[in-house]
Amino acid sequence: MIDLDEEKKMGNEEKVKLGYLEGERVPNFKSLSGIEYQRIYGQSDWSGQLPEAGQYPFTRGIHHDMYRGRLWTRRQQSGYGTPEESNERFKYLLRVGQTGLNMDADVGTKLGLDPDYPLAQGDVGLQGTSLSTYEDMKALYKDIPLDQVSSTLIVQPPYSAVVMSQYLLLAKERGIPWENLIGTIMNCALTQLVGPTLQSNTTFFPIDLAIKIGLDVMEYLIPRAPRWNIVNINAYNIRETGVSAIQEAAFSLSMATDYIKGLMKRGLDVDSFARRMAFFSAAHIDFFEEVAKLRAMRRIWARMLKERFGSKDEKSMWFRTAIQTSALPLTAQEPLNNIVRTAVQTLAAVLAGAQSIHTTGYDEAYSLPTEESHKLSIRTQQIIAYETKVVNSVDPLGGSYLVETMTDQLEEHIWEMMKVIETRGGFIQCFKDGWVEEQINEARYKMAEAIESGAEGEVKIQIFKHAKDMQARRIAYIEEYKKNRDQEAVIRVLDKLYELCKDKPESNLFEPIMAAVEAKATIQEICDALRKSADFMIPS
Amino acid sequence: MVFEGKKLILGKLGLDGHDNGLRIVAKWLVGAGYEVVYVGLYNTPQRIAQTALEENADAIGISFLGCEHLYYAEKLLDELHRNDLGHVKVVLGGVIPPDDVGKLRSMGVNAVFTPGTSKDEILKHIQLLWNQ
Numbered sequence: 001m002i003d004l005d006e007e008k009k010m011g012n013e014e015k016v017k018l019g020y021l022e023g024e025r026v027p028n029f030k031s032l033s034g035i036e037y038q039r040i041y042g043q044s045d046w047s048g049q050l051p052e053a054g055q056y057p058f059t060r061g062i063h064h065d066m067y068r069g070r071l072w073t074r075r076q077q078s079g080y081g082t083p084e085e086s087n088e089r090f091k092y093l094l095r096v097g098q099t100g101l102n103m104d105a106d107v108g109t110k111l112g113l114d115p116d117y118p119l120a121q122g123d124v125g126l127q128g129t130s131l132s133t134y135e136d137m138k139a140l141y142k143d144i145p146l147d148q149v150s151s152t153l154i155v156q157p158p159y160s161a162v163v164m165s166q167y168l169l170l171a172k173e174r175g176i177p178w179e180n181l182i183g184t185i186m187n188c189a190l191t192q193l194v195g196p197t198l199q200s201n202t203t204f205f206p207i208d209l210a211i212k213i214g215l216d217v218m219e220y221l222i223p224r225a226p227r228w229n230i231v232n233i234n235a236y237n238i239r240e241t242g243v244s245a246i247q248e249a250a251f252s253l254s255m256a257t258d259y260i261k262g263l264m265k266r267g268l269d270v271d272s273f274a275r276r277m278a279f280f281s282a283a284h285i286d287f288f289e290e291v292a293k294l295r296a297m298r299r300i301w302a303r304m305l306k307e308r309f310g311s312k313d314e315k316s317m318w319f320r321t322a323i324q325t326s327a328l329p330l331t332a333q334e335p336l337n338n339i340v341r342t343a344v345q346t347l348a349a350v351l352a353g354a355q356s357i358h359t360t361g362y363d364e365a366y367s368l369p370t371e372e373s374h375k376l377s378i379r380t381q382q383i384i385a386y387e388t389k390v391v392n393s394v395d396p397l398g399g400s401y402l403v404e405t406m407t408d409q410l411e412e413h414i415w416e417m418m419k420v421i422e423t424r425g426g427f428i429q430c431f432k433d434g435w436v437e438e439q440i441n442e443a444r445y446k447m448a449e450a451i452e453s454g455a456e457g458e459v460k461i462q463i464f465k466h467a468k469d470m471q472a473r474r475i476a477y478i479e480e481y482k483k484n485r486d487q488e489a490v491i492r493v494l495d496k497l498y499e500l501c502k503d504k505p506e507s508n509l510f511e512p513i514m515a516a517v518e519a520k521a522t523i524q525e526i527c528d529a530l531r532k533s534a535d536f537m538i539p540s
Numbered sequence: 541m542v543f544e545g546k547k548l549i550l551g552k553l554g555l556d557g558h559d560n561g562l563r564i565v566a567k568w569l570v571g572a573g574y575e576v577v578y579v580g581l582y583n584t585p586q587r588i589a590q591t592a593l594e595e596n597a598d599a600i601g602i603s604f605l606g607c608e609h610l611y612y613a614e615k616l617l618d619e620l621h622r623n624d625l626g627h628v629k630v631v632l633g634g635v636i637p638p639d640d641v642g643k644l645r646s647m648g649v650n651a652v653f654t655p656g657t658s659k660d661e662i663l664k665h666i667q668l669l670w671n672q
Contacts, residue, residue: 107555107606119584122615123555126606193557199581200557241560332635332655441563448564467607539582 032286033244035409041401048404053394057302059295059407060395061353062318067391071099072349073356074381075152075322076374079104079129081470083140086129090144092371097378100183100356101151103140104128105163110192111204112159112527115474119539124471128154132478132522137166138173147176151183152232152322156192157214158205158513158530160185162523164217165514168225184229184278184322185221188255189214190431191234195241196251198437205527206534209501211428213509213530215262220510222273229320230273231259232280236324239282241440242447245293246410248282250417251436253300254427257418260309261426270309274316281321283349283357285329285341291397292406294321294352299411300418323349324358328447338362343380350384351397357381478522485520493519494529501533546670548631549592550601551579553612561634562603565662569601572663585612589619592628599629599650599669609636609644617648629669633657 029037038045051057054064063069076098079086090101106128108120114132115124124130129140141151146167155163164185171181186192189211193200201207218230235252243251256277263273281297283290301319305311325345330338339362346359359377361369369377385391397403424430431437493516500512509530516526531538550566552559559581566576577595579588592600602616609632620628632644633653641652651665 107557111555113555119582120555122553122608122611123606126608127556194559197557197559203582444560444563445567447560448567467611471611540584 031245031289031406032284033246033289033410033413035289035406035413037288037402038405041405043401046401046404046408048408050398050404056306056314056317057299058318059299060398062298062320064394066353066394067350067385068394071385071391072354072381073100073150074098074378075100075102075150075356075358076377077102077104077154077324077358078369078374079106079154080127081125081129082474083129083131083136084142085125085470087140087142087144089371089374090140093374093378094144094149096375097382101144101149102154102358103151104154105159106130107193109163109523110155110159112162112523113204114522114524115471115478117524121471121475124467124474126467130474131163131166132524133481133520134166134169134517135481137163137170141167141170145176146171146174147180147182149182152186153184154186154192156234157187157189157210157217158527159523160187161213161217161510161513162517162526164221165510165517168514169518178225179227181225182227184232185217186232186234186280187214187217188231188234188280190255190428191237191252193237195237195239195440196431196436197241197440198431198434201431204538205531206536207428207432209530209534211262212505213513215259215266216508216510218259218263218273218276219266219268219508222268222276226276228276229278230276232278232322233259235279235281235321236326239284239326240328242328242443243440244443245284245286245289246413246417247439247443249293249297249300249410249414250421251427252279252281253297253304253414254418254421254430256301257304257422258426258428264309270305270311271313271316274305274309274311275313275318278355279319279321281323281354282326283323283345283352283354284326285345287344287348288403288406289410290345290348291352292403292410294323294349294354295403295407296411296414297321298353299407300414320355322356322358323352323354325349325360327360327364330360330362330364335362339376339380342377343384346380347384347388347390350390353395481520482522489519490516490521490525494521494525497526498529498533501530545575546598547575547577547595548599548601548666549577549579549588549595549597551583551588551591552581552604553583553585553588553602553616554608555582556604556606556608557581558605558634559603562601565601565603565633568659568663569666574666585615585619588616589623589625592620592625593623597628599631599666601631601633603634604632605635607635607637609634610640613644613647613649631666631669633662 053060078089106125107123109131113120153163190196190201221230233252233256235248238251239248298319302317305317325342329341342359349357359380361373363373421430497512566578569576629650631651636654644652
């Protein structure tokens with residue numbers, strides 16, 4: 001990226017001189033995280049032994065056969081406008097070859113606000129779909145078999161408790177046993193909005209209560225929906241703030257450590273839940289570093305689970321990750337270049353052994369991903385899967401002196417940073433202390449120096465062209481909804497939720513939240529009851 | 541420094557929390573000698589106008605990402621007029637489709653910076669705001 005930008009600033013003569021007379025050279029040989037690539041790697045750098053694929057610590061992948069047994073899931077994120085509009089896009093994506101759904105909710109939903117809340121009105125349905133009621137979920141998943149298509153629901157706690165309730169109630173209504181549900185609730189506190197930045201995570205809900213309800217969701221799901229992932233530890237959004245691969249891995253693995261500790265504190269056996277914890281990581285554009293990062297994360301997760309938490313079930317030690325190709329290297333100028341970038345990033349994810357992939361649309365820097373660009377993302381993955389033959393052998397980069405050396409180096413750096421976080425009281429504590437924010441701000445300013453342009457660091461969001469009508473419809477819908485229901489029943493369940501949260505803070509709040517959804521309370525009404533119990537005010 | 545004394549309010553309107561770009565621009569402006577009042581996320585047009593009034597600001601800079609720009613630009617400009625703040629310049633930036641730039645300008649927005657605008661260009665145009 002730097003290269004191309006530099007080139008633009010040069011005159012033609014300079015370009016000719018650089019290109020033809022002197023030969024082109026990249027400005028330095030550092031990785032994105034600052035690791036110096038050696039001229040060449042050899043036996044003196046790495047001469048270790050590798051485990052078989054599917055064997056601890058899973059450097060070569062979590063399965064014996066990897067993609068020979070089953071390809072990764074093609075899971076493009078989507079969601080915009082009304083639930084009905086998103087349902088149409090879901091069906092389109094499945095028709096053109098997507099193999100799993102990835103439901104993104106709008107910012108209001110992700111902050112527990114209804115479309116008619118004044119501060120939320122301008123954002124309704126823009127960066128995801130608007131999802132306030134049980135009926136919304138029903139419309140969103142119309143005609144989609146919940147036990148055959150896996151879904152990721154991108155919502156963080158406490159709002160994840162409401163959206164998960166909607167989903168479970170829908171399965172119940174359709175007669176689908178919860179044990180047959182396949183998918184993931186993101187349910188990762190502190191990172192969902194724009195990474196772990198303080199203001200975005202502290203303005204609309206108290207942090208400690210959010211984390212607690214996140215654990216409630218996990219605890220509730222474990223025995224009841226055994227094929228459902230209880231959390232998707234969101235490393236991707238951490239990375240998109242501009243931090244390094246090492247920070248991405250260390251922050252997310254440390255956050256996972258806090259969740260594991262939290263569930264164990266509730267008396268749960270680590271092997272009852274760890275196999276249902278999954279990650280959501282980035283694939284940036286430093287090809288080998290990204291491959292090495294994911295291999296290193298696999299090893300750390302396995303070692304952490306076995307040695308620190310005493311896991312005895314190999315499935316708990318499987319680091320399973322969804323990948324989204326990072327939007328940071330994409331640019332709005334010459335957008336077709338982004339097709340090439342995302343293809344390279346997707347290839348890195350495949351060679352690293354990812355479980356599912358979202359290939360970011362090339363046009364997301366300046367428009368709503370069109371059906372065409374969504375399709376192109378799916379085709380990119382299909383070309384890699386079916387034409388390039390890279391899936392034919394497991395861990396094809398394994399044993400490369402470079403990749404193995406870098407995997408070792410990254411693993412060491414990640415462990416080191418995890419230790420720093422641990423001595424500071426763990427990730428959640430570091431977040432609350434503002435330490436995480438400091439790290440992020442430092443990275444942001446470095447990024448600014450590197451790009452020296454006014455481009456937004458993040459360009460991953462969809463743009464909705466004709467928002468006004470859609471927003472007006474959603475606002476009218478929710479106003480009507482609140483008028484036409486058994487008001488007493490709503491008040492009853494909300495009062496109960498409020499009292500429970502206030503008087504018995506240790507009790508699991510998932511069932512009372514589901515009861516509120518069933519009684520037709522909206523997402524904001526439920527969250528407001530919880531906020532009230534903590535005496536928490538939100539901006540109006 | 542020619543910019544001395546010019547004061548800008550920088551912030552975001554509504555619920556979108558993407559502030560990487562805005563923070564970076566804030567740093568550039570401070571580096572160029574402006575006084576920046578950074579009000580962060582989750583503002584209403586009323587609150588921004590109120591802050592502009594209290595701070596006696598010369599300009600307001602807002603960044604958008606999720607296509608809320610038309611909705612909020614209209615409300616912000618109304619609010620400024622209601623408070624007799626018509627002299628306060630309004631600058632928008634972020635992921636704004638090229639088609640909407642003209643619309644925003646004709647509504648009364650003084651400058652719009654779309655993705656990829658260089659630091660130099662941003663600083664040059666902001667300086668020009670007071671020479672128009």
